Amino acid sequence: MTQIRSATRADIGTILRFVRELAAFEREPDAVEATEATLGEALFGDALAAEAVIADGADGPVGFAVFFHNFSTWTGKRGLYLEDLYVTPEARGQGVGGALLAHLAGIAIDRGCARFEWSVLDWNADAIAVYRRLGGGGDGGLDDPAVDGGCGWSSWRGGRGCRQPEPRSPALSNSGS
Known part of the structure; x- marks a missing residue:
């Protein structure tokens, strides 16, 4: 069974390895400039x-x-933006990506976020399929909620008719917010 937990400083090497693996998967293996030091400062500084x-x-x-966190002037509330999600090839198809998304949606609810958003490369059919299974949909164009926003898990907007995940414990926070 997969357990989702807050990252700690001890995870920085693993996070950087996953970032590099994600960049290679996204056909940009040489694009990563982050180091353990810069990630440590960004995530724990x-x-x-x-x-x-x-x-x-x-x-x-x-x-x-x-x-x-991002912010919406329209709602006057913050949102949660997913920058990167990566699952190792060996663990794909076992619900890990969905568990990560559900966990983050729970954080968004616990923190009173008006929305939870992310983007996906239009050629990443497996990721798009996961988002659609979890409630996203559309035609794959710019307005496709499985690609860049809209209603559903790929862009959960509280109180706007979207399916909402179950709330989770508010204990998961590096910032105390």
Whole structure:
């Protein structure tokens, strides 16, 4: 069974490895400039830029997600934006991606976020299929909620008729917010 937990400083090496693996998967293997030092400062320093969660399988980490808060002037509330989600090839198809998404949706609910959003590359059919299975849909164009927003899990907007995940414990927070 997969367990989702807050990342710690001890996970920085794993996070950087996952970032590099994700970049290679996204056909940009040389694009990663992050180092353990820059990730450590961004995720655990004095001025947090983002947060991370780790998906642990039976033999250790099998995935991660990095997210941060954004803000909507229309709602006057913050939102949660998923920057990266990665699951190792060996763990794909076992519900790890869905578990990470549900966990983050729970964080968004617990923190009173007006929405939870992310984007996916239009050629990443497996990820789009996961988002659609979890409630996204559309035609794959710019207005496709499985690609870049709209209603459903790929862009959960509280109180606007979208399916909402179950709330989770508010204990998961690096920032205390």
